[in-house]
Amino acid sequence: MERRLFVLAACAFIVAAVLASAWVTGQFTTPAVDRTEGYVSELAARNQPWTRLFRVSDVLAGLACLAGVALVPRVAREWPGWLALAAFGLLMVVAGLFPLDCAALSDPLCGRQGASAAHVAHAAARVLGTITVLLAMVLLSARWRARASWLFTWLTLGATLLTAGAQAAGHGVGLAHRAQLTMIAVWLVYVALRLLVADDADEAGPRIAPGRMGGVGGARVRTDDAPAWSGAEGVRADWSGADSAHAGWSGVDGVRVDGDPLRSRAGADPGPGARGRAHVVVQGAGPVVLITAGLAGAWFHWDAVAARLASGHRVIRFDRPGLGLSPCAPVPPTLYDEAARLAALSPAHPQQVTLVAHGVACWHAEAFARLHPLCLARLVLVEPACTAERRPLPFATTACRWLPALGRTWGATALARLAGPPAHRLLTGLPDPSGVYGTGRVLAAAVGEWLARRGMAADLRRLREEKPFPDVPVTVLSAGDPDGCAERLADALAAEHVRLPRTGHPVQLRIPQAVADAVT
Numbered sequence: 001m002e003r004r005l006f007v008l009a010a011c012a013f014i015v016a017a018v019l020a021s022a023w024v025t026g027q028f029t030t031p032a033v034d035r036t037e038g039y040v041s042e043l044a045a046r047n048q049p050w051t052r053l054f055r056v057s058d059v060l061a062g063l064a065c066l067a068g069v070a071l072v073p074r075v076a077r078e079w080p081g082w083l084a085l086a087a088f089g090l091l092m093v094v095a096g097l098f099p100l101d102c103a104a105l106s107d108p109l110c111g112r113q114g115a116s117a118a119h120v121a122h123a124a125a126r127v128l129g130t131i132t133v134l135l136a137m138v139l140l141s142a143r144w145r146a147r148a149s150w151l152f153t154w155l156t157l158g159a160t161l162l163t164a165g166a167q168a169a170g171h172g173v174g175l176a177h178r179a180q181l182t183m184i185a186v187w188l189v190y191v192a193l194r195l196l197v198a199d200d201a202d203e204a205g206p207r208i209a210p211g212r213m214g215g216v217g218g219a220r221v222r223t224d225d226a227p228a229w230s231g232a233e234g235v236r237a238d239w240s241g242a243d244s245a246h247a248g249w250s251g252v253d254g255v256r257v258d259g260d261p262l263r264s265r266a267g268a269d270p271g272p273g274a275r276g277r278a279h280v281v282v283q284g285a286g287p288v289v290l291i292t293a294g295l296a297g298a299w300f301h302w303d304a305v306a307a308r309l310a311s312g313h314r315v316i317r318f319d320r321p322g323l324g325l326s327p328c329a330p331v332p333p334t335l336y337d338e339a340a341r342l343a344a345l346s347p348a349h350p351q352q353v354t355l356v357a358h359g360v361a362c363w364h365a366e367a368f369a370r371l372h373p374l375c376l377a378r379l380v381l382v383e384p385a386c387t388a389e390r391r392p393l394p395f396a397t398t399a400c401r402w403l404p405a406l407g408r409t410w411g412a413t414a415l416a417r418l419a420g421p422p423a424h425r426l427l428t429g430l431p432d433p434s435g436v437y438g439t440g441r442v443l444a445a446a447v448g449e450w451l452a453r454r455g456m457a458a459d460l461r462r463l464r465e466e467k468p469f470p471d472v473p474v475t476v477l478s479a480g481d482p483d484g485c486a487e488r489l490a491d492a493l494a495a496e497h498v499r500l501p502r503t504g505h506p507v508q509l510r511i512p513q514a515v516a517d518a519v520t
Contacts, residue, residue: 002405004434006074010192012068017188019061020092022054023181040181045100055096062092065188070411071397072195081139082410090139091129098122113455130160133184144194152190156183183277218381261426268465279325280318280345284310287354287377288347289519293319294383295453296361296446296505298324298436301428304491304512305356316345324436328407332400333452335459336371338364343372352377354519358508360385360453363460366493370463373470380518381478381495385453392455400448407444414444429505469493475518479507 026033026043027052033042044054066089069082098118137153159180166172180357281299283306291302299317306315320341321329332338342364346353354377363385369376406412420437424430436442474495478486480502490497498518503510 002073002408005071005405005409006195009068009071009073009193012064012071013188013192013195016061016064016089017192018184019057019064020181020188021185022057022061023178026050026054036172039173040177040356041095041100041101041122044096044220045102047102051099055099059093061098062089062094064459065089065092068192070409070414072410073405073408074075078140078143079410079413080135081143083414084136084139086410086414088129088133088136091132095122095125095129096192098125106245115508126367130180137187138286140191146194148190148234149194149413152187156180156513159183174354185279192223220478240401277327278318279320280316281306283307283315284313286313288314288344288351289313289354289356291315292342292358292361292364293317293320293323294357294361294385295449296442297358299360300324300433301506302508305508305515308512308516313519318345318447320449322404322407322441322448324442325352325434328404328441330401330404330444332397333449335363335367335456338456339367339371342368343375346372346375346413350376353443354378354380356380356382356515357384358382358496358506360449361386362489363421366469366504367460369470370467373472376470376472377520379472379493379495380477380515381474381486381489382515384476384486384489385480386483387457388454389461390454392458393451396451396455399451402513403444403448407440407442412440412443416440427505428509430509477507477514477518479503480512 006494023043025039026040033048044051044058048054060321066086069086069089072082076465096509098121100122101116122265134153134157136267137149137156141149141153144332159176163173163176163180166176204495206500279299289309293299293301299319302317309315316430317434318341319326320333320338338361342355353375355365355368357380361381362381365379365381369379390400417438420439420443421432421435424432432438474490474493476486476490476493477496477500479500481487481499487497489495500507500511508515
């Protein structure tokens with residue numbers, strides 16, 4: 001998928017170059033604009049016959065340039081150059097939306113009645129666009145260290161200086177301006193070709209480190225290429241799911257500390273398609289409590305609960321693929337995969353686990369209980385999500401296959417860095433200590449989990465008909481239940497239903513003691 005993104009980004013830049021060169025046809029369709037003395041922008045002036053054609057071409061060229069930048073994968077240490085190129089695309093859109101009033105240099109009567117705001121905006125957008133594209137050329141050429149890129153950069157700079165000189169001299173502005181625009185279009189084509197021939201992923205820039213060092217509990221933030229290490233006891237896990245690995249559990253209390261794939265002795269796969277070392281945090285000693293977070297949740301959301309349980313339990317927290325500090329998975333999330341992941345993190349028989357789940361993860365926990373009844377000692381469901389009778393989205397599977405690659409693009413990274421931390425603070429009331437919600441990887445994983453919800457709900461409804469629920473203690477915690485989902489689920493599972501006061505934020509963040517009491 002990532003290779004296809006390179007191709008799509010390259011196509012976008014080629015389209016931008018072609019549309020930005022639409023002025024070539026204007027030399028024949030708009031003879032009123034002087035080819036030697038008139039700006040190319042004059043072809044799109046309000047009083048010209050083909051103004052709409054050239055304005056639409058400018059807007060589409062700018063949008064294509066923005067799309068190309070947004071689709072470029074792995075742009076670490078190149079982000080200033082791509083940011084400047086994105087600004088150039090945006091300024092092209094502005095220039096197309098706000099045209100000149102008239103042909104400024106070709107029409108001697110132009111400007112005698114004053115310039116409109118649109119005229120001024122267009123002129124400013126063109127000047128700033130020239131500055132930003134030159135800045136993008138310099139920054140990217142310095143990063144790429146390619147002679148061809150530097151050649152086009154110097155030629156464009158020379159044409160720009162020549163345009164400024166011609167304007168000061170009052171002769172030859174049109175020729176110099178056309179040479180400048182030609183070099184910019186050629187450079188965009190060069191960028192496209194560079195993306196197409198970039199066989200090595202590092203050539204397009206290594207991946208962006210998704211945060212800062214020093215997370216909660218000593219957790220370390222990694223790049224996507226590096227192993228994810230946990231906090232409290234330095235435990236790491238690998239859920240690559242290799243078919244050749246059938247080893248049982250090793251290490252202390254059933255937690256692997258080597259690089260082999262996690263497997264339970266019951267034979268559950270830790271998660272098909274999830275490759276790389278998963279982020280797992282283990283605290284305390286005693287009976288095992290396994291915590292699984294809700295939609296887009298991370299390990300540090302359960303710090304307060306884990307701290308209260310660690311004195312008498314061995315508390316295991318983890319991040320699902322793509323979330324927190326765990327690497328992405330190239331396959332969409334499914335109910336059975338998540339149940340298998342819980343089985344892989346549970347202790348080996350005859351030990352049993354107390355499972356704590358929140359939100360959508362309550363579906364994973366219930367599926368685990370029905371598929372692996374002998375592994376479960378107690379089930380605590382915190383604010384369970386409703387399994388609404390809705391058909392799965394037809395495009396969800398295809399979209400989920402694209403999301404891991406899209407999460408590494410410049411556009412996803414920029415969006416996540418702008419919106420991720422504020423949205424996280426708004427929804428949880430907590431800061432993001434390791435910066436994980438400022439990464440495109442986590443944004444893509446969160447969208448993937450949301451798209452997979454309907455499919456998981458449908459699978460759970462079928463599983464309820466096929467597999468009975470084991471005779472284990474169940475506690476359902478809810479802070480307000482407007483739809484009655486928690487009450488109906490508690491009745492169906494013969495569970496104890498504990499109603500908590502509304503907090504405005506997840507229960508585990510505002511009333512962690514209630515969750516700890518339900519476990520003990």
